[in-house]
Amino acid sequence: MKSRTFRRHIRESLKSLSRNGWMTFASVSAVTITLILVGIFFVIMMNLNKVASTIEEDVEIRVHIDVASNGTDHQTLKNAIEQLPEVKSVRFSSKQKELDNLIKSTGDEGEAFKMFEQDNPLNDVFIVKTKNPADTIKAAKKIENMDYVSKVRYGQGKVEKLFNFIKVSxxxxxxxxxxxxxTAMFLISNTIKITIVARRKEIEIMKLVGATNAFIRWPFFLEGLWLGILGSFIPITVVATIYYNAYEYVAPRLEGNFIEILHYSPFVYQVSALLILMGSCIGVWGSVMSVRKFLKV
Incomplete structure (x- = not known):
């Protein structure tokens, strides 16, 4: 396409926006409202996904080793666990360390457990992490049947509910x-279609004098692009403002916890780029679908 022709298409698309002011306003409003909802849902879902991923990464299998086993048995069990395809890492925690952690985690009440330091009733433990958190249950079932295993704990019952909740969310x-x-594509397609119906005769005349489909389609293609871009400006401002205030309120209160939300930057800039891309694609798709049926003369 010649640059002069392309400039002509740009001028025609911009003129169409100004000539059909109310239709332009209606289309931009449809894009704006939809992208605000999409942007807010997307921000919420991405942060829920971040929290869910953090929780999933914290899921582990605690393999309590039989008290009757010795060091050689421990190594045999560790090798067997490491050979499982689902397993990412295996870490040993002695029964003394388990007791120390128990005393520390229970605070002042944990002082009562110090009486067991000479005759520790706890088991040595292998702490197992899987490559994919969803494979935790499968790996735990396999480990349960291995030699020298007293019991396996992975939050049975709670872990299944957690994974199901995350999947459904x-x-x-x-x-x-x-x-x-x-919904946005449907609304914009119908809104633009009304504009194109008013110019149906113009399209038919252009077809009859030899204009190609591409020549006719380009101004509408660009018009949809401008509508999408214009409709993304307000959603970007709204989403960025809401997330900035939410981040400033929530982030300090989560410090020190294992849960965190996505940092304002670069997340908001990524969302902004995505909203512009969505708006552009929606506008272009709506225009292309609307004008297609009128190109058959």
């Missing part, structure tokens, strides 16, 4: 976002 979030995007 992620799926629901994706469905909502996709649903909002398709």
């Amino acid at each position: 992620r799926n629901v979030g994706m469905v909502l976002i996709v649903g909002l995007l398709f």
Whole structure:
């Protein structure tokens, strides 16, 4: 395409926006409202995903070793666990360390446990981490049947509920976002279609005098692009402002905890770029779908 022709398409698309002021306003408003909802849902879902990933990474299997086993048996068991395809790492924790951790975790009440230091009733423990947190249950079931294992603990019952909740939350979030995007495409497509219907005769005349489909389509393609970009400005401002205030309030209160939310920068800039891309794609798709049926003369 010649640069002069492309400049002509840009001028025509911009003129169309100004000539059809109310339709432009309606289309931009549809994009704006939808992207605000999508942006807020996306920010919430990404932070929930961050928290969920942190919690998942904290899930571990505690393998209590049989008290009757010796050092050689410990090494045999460790080798067997490390050979499992799901296992990422195996760390040994002696029964003395387990007792120290118990005393420390219970505070003042833990002083009562010091009486067991001479005759420690706890087991030596292997702390196992899996490559994929979702494989924790599968690995735990395999380890239970190994020799020299007294018992295996991984938060049975709670871990299954946690993984199910995370899976459902992620799926629901994706469905909502996709649903909002398709709603926006439908609204914008119909809004732009009204504008194009008013120019149907113009399109038919251009077709009859020999204009190609591409030549006719380009101004509408660019018009949809401008509508999408314009409609993304307000959502970016709204989402950035809300997240900034939320981050300033929540982040200090989570310091010292193992849970954290996504840092304001660069997360907000990534979301902003995504909203512009979404707006552009929605606008272009709406225009292309609307003009296609009128190109058949």
